[in-house]
Amino acid sequence: MNTTPASSPPAPVAALVQMTSGIDPDANLAAIDRAMGEAAAGGASMAFLPEMSLLLDRDRARSAPHIAREADSPWPAALQALAQKHGLWLHSGSIPLLADDGERRVNRSHVIAADGSIRARYDKIHMFDVTLPSGENWTESSAYAGGEALTVVETPLGKMGLSVCYDLRFPELYRAMVDRGATLIAIPAAFTVSTGEAHWHVLMRARAIETGCHIVAAAQSGTHADGRETYGHSVAVDPWGIVLADAGCGAAAGDGGYRLSFAPVASAAVDRARQAIPLARSRANRRITL
Template identity: 45%
Template structure:
């Protein structure tokens, strides 16, 4: 079965209403080109480093402008719309980095809260503590979208292969990594991580990314990609600014790849043995 998919690359600002209109314009473009599944990046609704300013405009699901706009767009355009994520105010006063999938009738298929928090200290003084603002999720999701089964993840999740393996074992044919990768980590790791997740699971992978210099001063890597189960890059965006990637994917390529290299079936349980080391001179420790 062949379907047309799209990855929408954005450079989101600090105003959710403006970002909702921005998203709508690009999603309409993708739909006009025949895409039946469209994915937007992580933090589609707002990239804002000022925590106080961000909290002032946060809303719950029912009132969030990205959620309401995406639901309306999906129904109007008759597409499956995957909002890579947006910041959502939870009922307990915490914040979720939450993804949404809407069906062509506008109904909400499912949500996914980012599991792994980006708490890192990089070179040149770049440091991030996502856990200081967001509450991590604890549930992986595989959604049956009619045309195929889609595994959900967000950005930093890509560094945890066990998440993607569990989704593939559960039948995911398409893996997703909407992201706002930093330029520093993107240049070093983005492509190799995406291709590895596709190859090791014999699945398509769609990764819509944020790209360029944002209003809050951060810079993201872009390079949104659509990758096939053999690791071939079918479509790739540049490293700055908006772009709409389109690719036709044949889901029959998934079982074909898994027959050629059946590592999902060949995986075995094992015991890890911690072998004592040696002291200098060859004497056992």
């Protein structure tokens, strides 16, 4: 009689694509194609792109000819075709599109299944309107409309909540995702260097610990064609706050503009973290009303 316990199936794997996206969507799309091929060959179940994966350009007049309503944009269909080509689920990071009313832009994420179907959309809610100690000034709301809907979607890695970059600083958003069943949260980003050095890793680990979720954050990195610099350090964090992958900064030489990292996303890690620190039970038992 065989008494050897059955081994658990391997955890599905996330592939984080760190990019230095520029002002040429075709070049960015070609880099994504190469990265997805490498991710599929490496056994990933799902690839994650950074914020503004197909176009990163501060010059709004120059970028305007590329920006259309989703129904008129070639970009979602191009990403759907890549998901089918590589047999891989894809999180688009985000792409700039015109809002349906045509007045302002939206910063929109798509979750695309391996059969090419779009399973979810999410428009970045919180606009990055800040003046940093470094002197950088950003006013996203002058061109972009913030989203209004929370999105959680089933994926091969678990039930995933969607967010983008500056959303990271609003923990109530992530608590609402957990209340809707999320065990995994995507946070694609194009973080500035100064805020990244100060806050990136601690915020990513905090969101993982306080939600008991895996965090997958693909990032932009390096010096871009529009002149900006981004922090990089695409990270995957487990529900206990352990960093499973960190891509560092920059893009590897000769890689066509991306750096790839792999991380397992084990559902058992969610169970262990939530059993050890039972936040939901503690909330239910608290004696004050917030």
